[in-house]
Amino acid sequence: MNIKQLNYNSIPLKQQLNYLPKEIVLRCLLLVLMAIFSFQVTQAKSYRIKTASAFAKISELILPGDTILWENGQYTDINWDIDKNGLVVLAEQPGMVTFGGSSAVKISADKVTFSGFQFRDGITKGNVIEISGSNVLVREVNISGYDAHYYFHLTTAGTHNTVEYCNFENKAPAPKGKEGSSIFQVAVDSIHPGYHTIRFCSFKNHAAPENSGGDYGMEALRIGYSYQSRFVSRTTTEYCYFSSCNGDGEIISNKARENIFRYNTFAGNGESHLTLRHGRDNVVYGNFFLNGAGIRIKEGQNNMVYNNYFHTGNYFAIRLENYKVDPLENIVIAHNTFYQSGMIKLGGKGDFQPKKVQFCHNLIVDSSIPIITDLTGKEIFANNIVQAGIQLPSPTGFSTASITTKSSPQGYFQLANPIPATNLPAVKLVIFDIPEMNDDPQLKLDVMGNNRPDSASNKDQGCFQAGGKNSLGPYATINNTGPTYRINDAN
DSSP states (O other): OOOGGOOOOOOOGGGTTTTTTTTHHHHHHHHHHHHHHHHHHHOOOEEESSSHHHHTTTTTOOOTOOEEEEOSSSSSEEEEESSSSSSSEEEESTEEEEHHHHTTEEEEESOOOOEEEESSSOOOOOOEEEEEEOOEEEEOEEEESOOOOOOEEEEETTSSSSEEEEOOOOOOOOOSSOOOOOEEEEEOEEEEOOOEEEEEOEEEEEETTTTTOOOOOOEEEEESSSGGTTBBOOOEEEOOOOEEEEEEEEEEESSSSSOEEEEEEEEETEEETEEEEEESSSSEEEEEEEOOOEEEEOOOOOOEEESSSSEEEOSSEEEEEEEETTOOOOEEEEEEESSSOOOSSSSOOOOOOOOEEEEEEEEEESSSSEEEEEESEEEEEEESSETTTOOOSSSSEEEOOOOEEOOTTTTTTEESSSOOOOOOOOOOOOOOOOSSSOOOTTTOOOTSBBOOOGGGSSSSSSSSOOTSSSSSOOOOOOTSSSSHHTTOOOO
């Protein structure tokens, strides 16, 4: 504790201690406070349980800071509500406590830690894990093979919750002819932003029945519902890995405002893609889209796409649409690298054409097709570089350049040297800065965290700044996301 932060007027017996030097008084008070804190810490207790009824029996005894250890084993039909603030609820050994059957848990308390559990091959009409408390930390949890509504639900009741190093896999599809439900659902309150964080999680193998179509309802992650599209969420999804998530055309379906999607990897998801479905003021940066579709922006204003790496093959990289429910306007697509990628469709289908689309400072390399399609004639193109030998789009704002490239140690295309200067003017981009969120609206960093020059004209086109100490490669992989015990699990 910083002594300068103490409120002297609240100190008991202050008048009686006036004859002592102030330093001695403060040191004594600090020692007393440390002793009180130490006493509180030593009073924390640990309880071992293996049934929900055992947890209920000790519910009157447990206090904030106490630890609940669930003994190793496989359990069926365990339904419990963690409703005491400040508890630490752990598996005896991470991954060695497995729940099945109708097992589910609700966390309605605040400042709870819940870690190390598996939920496998069960069936429940409700949600597997539901959070209505605040400042809850859920980590090292695996949910696989469940027939459930949502695997994970963050309700509107809680804020500032963190879900990290969890795996969400193999959600059972709905019966034929019925719509499925998303795997991870974040509800958004009309007044209070959620400020949730989802990080280092893996989403894998969520498939819809054959011939079910693209709009099946099994999004890997959905933030908000359509009626919540004007509500502010401020949820950050970062360092997550999405693979074989084709249970819906939308891997991530954003239906709220002021969310950040960064440093995630989307690999092998086919036509499924990240969708800004509803809502304005969202930011997508620092992501890797590999061997599958990229980003679709369907509705909303002030949506930002920058510092991303697209290697989508024959699948589209970016697709804009526009519907009168929530018209598309002021879309910034800047400093992205498109390497062996599919089309960038800027007009798209919808009720009318998007307005004020800025496509600036992007790098297009190793493409055998005219990559920019469906132009409206109203876009703003500026300072984009197309590798020599690729057919240039017709608008101004593009130039060819001889680019020196190399493969990064991770096997990804990156610049070996800065891009030669062109006669194209640099553009002062206005990137929306989400209040109270740690984003990078000034583009001070490239996709790998290398520093960019302050001057816009000296920034390399694309997502990578040549000469940086960090080489190019995705942050999130199958080996560094999800629970540690699952990475080494041959099953």
